[in-house]
Amino acid sequence: MEPYCNLEVDVNGEETFMVDKTIIAQYSGKFAKLFGKSSEARGKLKVIFNDFPGGAEGFELMLRFCYNNGTTNITPSNLLLTHCAAEFMEMKESVAGVFNLLEQTEKTLQEMNFWTWSGLLIALKQCQNLSSPTDSLVLEKCLDTLVGRLVLASEASPCPSTCSTDSSGIRFSCDSKSTESIKTNSSRTPWWFEDLLFLSPLLVEMLVKSMLSRKLDHVVISKFLLYYQKAKFSTVTTDEKCKIIEMILDMHYNLDHGSISCKNLFGILRVTLSLNISKCSRNKLENMIGSHLDQATLDNLLVPSPYGIRYLYDVNLVLRILKAFLHGRTGLVTPIRMRKVAGLIDLYIAEIAPDPSLKTSKFLALATALPDSARDSYDELYHAVDMYLEVHAQLSQEDRMKLCCGLNYEKLSPQACVHLSQNTKFPPKSAVQALISQSSKLNNVLRPTPSTTPYNNWPCSSGKGDKTSEQDVLYDDGNFDISDDNEKLRTHLQGMQCRVMELEKICKKMQSQMRKITKSNVSGQMVKNKDFGCTVIK
Numbered sequence: 156m157e158p159y160c161n162l163e164v165d166v167n168g169e170e171t172f173m174v175d176k177t178i179i180a181q182y183s184g185k186f187a188k189l190f191g192k193s194s195e196a197r198g199k200l201k202v203i204f205n206d207f208p209g210g211a212e213g214f215e216l217m218l219r220f221c222y223n224n225g226t227t228n229i230t231p232s233n234l235l236l237t238h239c240a241a242e243f244m245e246m247k248e249s250v251a252g253v254f255n256l257l258e259q260t261e262k263t264l265q266e267m268n269f270w271t272w273s274g275l276l277i278a279l280k281q282c283q284n285l286s287s288p289t290d291s292l293v294l295e296k297c298l299d300t301l302v303g304r305l306v307l308a309s310e311a312s313p314c315p316s317t318c319s320t321d322s323s324g325i326r327f328s329c330d331s332k333s334t335e336s337i338k339t340n341s342s343r344t345p346w347w348f349e350d351l352l353f354l355s356p357l358l359v360e361m362l363v364k365s366m367l368s369r370k371l372d373h374v375v376i377s378k379f380l381l382y383y384q385k386a387k388f389s390t391v392t393t394d395e396k397c398k399i400i401e402m403i404l405d406m407h408y409n410l411d412h413g414s415i416s417c418k419n420l421f422g423i424l425r426v427t428l429s430l431n432i433s434k435c436s437r438n439k440l441e442n443m444i445g446s447h448l449d450q451a452t453l454d455n456l457l458v459p460s461p462y463g464i465r466y467l468y469d470v471n472l473v474l475r476i477l478k479a480f481l482h483g484r485t486g487l488v489t490p491i492r493m494r495k496v497a498g499l500i501d502l503y504i505a506e507i508a509p510d511p512s513l514k515t516s517k518f519l520a521l522a523t524a525l526p527d528s529a530r531d532s533y534d535e536l537y538h539a540v541d542m543y544l545e546v547h548a549q550l551s552q553e554d555r556m557k558l559c560c561g562l563n564y565e566k567l568s569p570q571a572c573v574h575l576s577q578n579t580k581f582p583p584k585s586a587v588q589a590l591i592s593q594s595s596k597l598n599n600v601l602r603p604t605p606s607t608t609p610y611n612n613w614p615c616s617s618g619k620g621d622k623t624s625e626q627d628v629l630y631d632d633g634n635f636d637i638s639d640d641n642e643k644l645r646t647h648l649q650g651m652q653c654r655v656m657e658l659e660k661i662c663k664k665m666q667s668q669m670r671k672i673t674k675s676n677v678s679g680q681m682v683k684n685k686d687f688g689c690t691v692i693k
Contacts, residue, residue, distance in 0.1 A: 184245030208239035231274035373414035417447035445479025497529035522561035564592035
């Protein structure tokens with residue numbers, strides 16, 4: 156007897172089905188509630204579904220079960236749609252000893268561990284086609300099974316994607332690809348990277364989270380994410396590129412510090428320059444780069460400035476990365492790493508110093524970003540300041556003195572001190588301080604007891620109570636007792652002698668002027684020093 160088609164069902168506007176409502180209501184709790192206990196309503200009825208999962212294909216799978224007396228063939232290719240349709244139609248009640256459709260799909264889910272690799276991929280593709288796959292039990296089970304296979308394979312030995320499935324379920328099958336298998340084995344890229352490129356960023360994120368929970372090697376996860384990004388970028392839109400990069404950064408932020416190299420992080424940074432990614436993702440990227448800064452090179456840091464900023468290079472970016480290095484997530488920074496970064500930053504400062512648009516505040520911020528202990532020598536920084544002053548000749552004396560605040564004269568070499576003392580681009584006070592510092596170091600070398608002569612007692616004093624003046628001790632060649640290791644200091648000392656004597660006279664005259672000003676009780680009086688062109692304000 157032919158079934159009586161008394162029910163018209165419109166599924167998402169895709170297709171209309173004519174069915175027997177009595178047969179459908181026998182298996183579907185949703186239709187049973189809709190028609191009530193009495194299903195003897197006369198005439199045709201029409202039901203419209205606007206959000207049926209899987210659309211017309213899913214509804215047809217459900218109909219086959221109903222019209223086949225509660226049996227159907229569930230495969231990896233239709234499991235998801237069948238399961239979603241059974242949930243939507245509330246097919247939870249057994250009829251005449253027959254398992255309901257939902258029970259049958261859940262039984263198939265339990266057998267997923269025995270599926271082939273290709274079967275898992277087919278099921279994943281079905282999950283991805285749904286509008287909201289994150290709520291699917293099938294998706295979670297499929298991802299968990301897939302990651303379990305990868306963990307087992309990594310613990311045993313890498314297996315090419317052409318392996319056939321054996322009874323243990325550890326080896327996989329992905330259609331015959333003999334030539335691709337040879338190529339995969341010859342490279343170090345894991346065989347499964349290519350197989351998972353069809354996944355959306357959302358599913359990749361879920362996959363990686365499952366990998367993390369199953370303790371898969373973080374280095375392998377990082378390589379997969381970078382492989383995915385490079386492979387997808389050639390075919391997707393700008394908006395999709397942003398989603399991919401943000402997902403990759405979010406996932407990498409949860410990985411171990413050493414799972415990704417500094418080179419790859421700067422590679423991601425270069426990619427993001429043309430993308431409008433979120434501020435949160437950009438901060439994560441800069442923090443990760445900061446934790447690897449001691450591994451960076453000068454070329455890595457030479458990032459062009461964003462549009463609208465006149466600087467040649469993005470100085471603000473480097474300052475943020477430096478801050479991340481000093482206060483990053485890797486904990487205490489060791490002295491070795493600190494010195495490496497200091498050397499790198501000195502090279503960077505020397506590179507940007509000739510930029511005529513670079514503000515003094517930015518230059519000084521870079522020069523003083525690291526603690527003094529990070530540098531054993533300030534020679535490189537001094538030369539960078541020298542280049543900056545050469546290009547920015549219009550700077551005021553006040554700005555020049557600010558730049559000199561970034562220098563530690565105690566850590567300048569004798570050569571640098573001699574150069575500074577003759578460098579007219581630097582304020583006279585800087586030259587005096589450099590020579591005082593240098594002479595103090597020389598004095599410590601030449602005398603058994605180190606001298607701690609303060610600025611006010613610089614050798615221009617008469618040396619009251621002493622038979623031999625400080626100057627005689629420092630500069631009398633006949634009194635030198637210098638070993639071979641200090642011959643260079645002897646040579647530089649002789650070259651500096653004339654300049655030091657001249658500066659001593661200047662100091663003496665300046666001190667005399669200061670004493671006269673101190674005796675004056677006129678508040679705010681300004682005394683013009685005609686000899687040296689300076690103004691002293693009380």
